[in-house]
Amino acid sequence: xxxxxxxxxxxxxxxxxxxxxxxxxxxxxxxxxxxxxxxxxxxxxxxxxxxxxxxxxxxxxxxxxxxxxxxxxxxxxxxxxxxxxxxxxxxxxxxxxxxxxxxxxxxxxxxxxxxxxxxxxxxxxxxxxxxxxxxxxxxxxxxxxxxxxxxxxxxxxxxxxxxxxxxxxxxxxxxxxxxxxxxxxxxxxxxxxxxxxxxxxxxxxxxxxxxxxxxxxxxxxxxxxxxxxxxxxxxxxxxxxxxxxxxxxxxxxxxxxxxxxxxxxxxxxxxxxxxxxxxxxxxxxxxxxxxxxxxxxxxxxxxxxxxxxxxxxxxxxxxxxxxxxxxxxxxxxxxxxxxxxxxxxxxxxxxxxxxxxxxxxxxxxxxxxxxxxxxxxxxxxxxxxxxxxxxxxxxxxxxxxxxxxxxxxxxxxxxxxxxxxxxxxxxxxxxxxxxxxxxxxxxxxxxxxxxxxxxxxxxxxxxxxxxxxxxxxxxxxxxxxxxxxxxxxxxxxxxxxxxxxxxxxxxxxxxxxxxxxxxxxxxxxxxxxxxxxxxxxxxxxxxxxxxxxxxxxxxxxxxxxxxxxxxxxxxxxxxxxxxxxxxxxxxxx
Numbered sequence: 001x002x003x004x005x006x007x008x009x010x011x012x013x014x015x016x017x018x019x020x021x022x023x024x025x026x027x028x029x030x031x032x033x034x035x036x037x038x039x040x041x042x043x044x045x046x047x048x049x050x051x052x053x054x055x056x057x058x059x060x061x062x063x064x065x066x067x068x069x070x071x072x073x074x075x076x077x078x079x080x081x082x083x084x085x086x087x088x089x090x091x092x093x094x095x096x097x098x099x100x101x102x103x104x105x106x107x108x109x110x111x112x113x114x115x116x117x118x119x120x121x122x123x124x125x126x127x128x129x130x131x132x133x134x135x136x137x138x139x140x141x142x143x144x145x146x147x148x149x150x151x152x153x154x155x156x157x158x159x160x161x162x163x164x165x166x167x168x169x170x171x172x173x174x175x176x177x178x179x180x181x182x183x184x185x186x187x188x189x190x191x192x193x194x195x196x197x198x199x200x201x202x203x204x205x206x207x208x209x210x211x212x213x214x215x216x217x218x219x220x221x222x223x224x225x226x227x228x229x230x231x232x233x234x235x236x237x238x239x240x241x242x243x244x245x246x247x248x249x250x251x252x253x254x255x256x257x258x259x260x261x262x263x264x265x266x267x268x269x270x271x272x273x274x275x276x277x278x279x280x281x282x283x284x285x286x287x288x289x290x291x292x293x294x295x296x297x298x299x300x301x302x303x304x305x306x307x308x309x310x311x312x313x314x315x316x317x318x319x320x321x322x323x324x325x326x327x328x329x330x331x332x333x334x335x336x337x338x339x340x341x342x343x344x345x346x347x348x349x350x351x352x353x354x355x356x357x358x359x360x361x362x363x364x365x366x367x368x369x370x371x372x373x374x375x376x377x378x379x380x381x382x383x384x385x386x387x388x389x390x391x392x393x394x395x396x397x398x399x400x401x402x403x404x405x406x407x408x409x410x411x412x413x414x415x416x417x418x419x420x421x422x423x424x425x426x427x428x429x430x431x432x433x434x435x436x437x438x439x440x441x442x443x444x445x446x447x448x449x450x451x452x453x454x455x456x457x458x459x460x461x462x463x464x465x466x467x468x469x470x471x472x473x474x475x476x477x478x479x480x481x482x483x484x485x486x487x488x489x490x491x492x493x494x495x496x497x498x499x500x501x502x503x504x505x506x507x508x509x510x511x512x513x514x515x516x517x518x519x520x521x522x523x524x525x526x527x528x529x530x531x532x533x534x535x536x537x538x539x540x541x542x543x544x545x546x547x548x549x550x551x552x553x554x555x556x557x558x559x560x561x562x563x564x565x566x567x568x569x570x571x572x573x574x575x576x577x578x579x580x581x582x583x584x585x586x587x588x589x
């Protein structure tokens with residue numbers, strides 16, 4: 001094992017020797033990182049190595065990728081892999097392939113090299129460090145064959161950094177134990193899935209189904225038995241509430257949490273990380289027999305995604321006093337009303353109004369969440385500070401022209417609804433790109449009863465506009481509406497447009513954002529600020545108390561609402577440690 005003291009005191013040659021094998025046949029990375037000493041912790045060392053590669057340029061990056069062996073390739077067969085690669089491919093079972101698996105991987109290697117000109121690189125020990133199943137490796141191999149070459153090069157480098165991270169952990173004898181346990185909690189919680197999805201191995205947990213109620217019971221059990229919360233309950237809308245009292249049980253509380261429901265065929269970490277990470281903080285406090293000068297309330301919100309009923313933020317909305325009792329009469333796809341579902345789950349509808357929290361009893365609300373986007377992944381940072389949750393507005397519309405024969409209608413006499421919508425979509429793209437932290441999307445386009453030989457007479461479309469402030473969002477919406485009017489008048493068509501949703505922006509409270517920033521700085525990591533384009537429970541709590549969020553990097557280009565959604569045990573560990581740092585700040589203020 002090596003230590004930071006050894007590295008910090010080493011000559012350049014000694015430094016390179018100590019880190020030998022971290023990056024495959026590429027000592028130049030350690031040579032350049034040596035100048036960044038002293039490193040305060042292992043995370044700073046990892047980041048310094050990443051930055052060397054990031055700023056090296058394309059040729060050295062390609063050389064680094066090409067220094068890696070093919071998976072289950074010739075080097076493995078001839079037993080000429082490095083010890084590190086032998087260990088990694090062995091943990092993933094690649095040294096024990098069936099003839100069919102070996103042949104499939106060999107063909108993928110051939111196809112991949114032909115397409116990209118460098119070997120497929122994957123951190124086969126995976127996000128937990130224990131080794132990926134061969135079926136997952138093969139599926140990832142096939143999926144990444146479809147990537148753009150530039151993106152795939154970057155994805156190889158990200159995997160190389162993950163390989164290096166695991167190798168460094170081994171060299172230092174470091175195991176992210178808290179990150180491992182939180183990651184394992186996610187795995188155990190994901191065994192519960194709704195019928196019709198569970199049979200296909202897909203994760204779907206919608207409001208008050210059996211799987212949803214099983215998740216609530218599991219969270220409550222962990223809070224009570226594993227973590228040492230003082231009070232644990234499932235409230236009148238299905239929220240799982242855990243309270244860890246402060247040194248004075250009557251003191252104000254810090255509120256945190258996120259949701260445990262999922263989208264259909266979703267990922268394991270969206271929402272749930274924001275419950276399990278603070279649970280780990282409480283567990284560590286309880287193990288130390290320690291109380292904070294404030295209470296700590298962790299809520300697993302029962303619903304945020306709006307999948308079973310047309311009601312979103314149902315769980316957090318109940319805490320802000322915004323549960324709409326009219327929702328109770330909504331029916332799901334099977335005709336079951338929300339009222340019936342709640343009665344079946346044994347929830348007391350009469351107690352819903354009692355769930356409203358008094359802001360005077362709380363310090364504020366904080367939430368940790370997987371980013372659900374590519375930014376942190378692209379810049380090789382594990383954590384990001386959320387500056388604002390974007391405000392959004394959505395529309396559905398239709399352009400109405402004249403359906404006519406595609407062969408007999410001259411181009412200058414057409415009233416084509418689809419091309420009008422296409423022109424609008426291009427304007428939306430241009431307008432959305434005109435201002436930082438503004439996005440605008442035409443997500444749906446449909447030509448009803450369209451035919452290959454008919455000029456489209458109708459075209460339905462959607463609009464989704466989001467920005468960090470309501471003013472920027474509304475200015476964009478006004479410009480798009482004006483453009484729609486002009487396009488339709490010029491083309492001799494007309495339109496309808498209906499606003500279907502509007503949500504206010506939720507900027508982070510400055511003092512709470514600063515606490516997250518200090519929490520990250522304490523880890524020795526750079527502070528990176530970013531907006532959230534997705535909605536979160538923090539948006540609801542923002543209505544009654546100050547809030548701020550911390551993002552955690554997602555793998556696979558940050559994809560979310562998808563089975564490919566993933567995080568690493570090391571990033572999870574950093575997330576929990578940042579949360580602990582925030583708690584320490586509050587304890588000493």
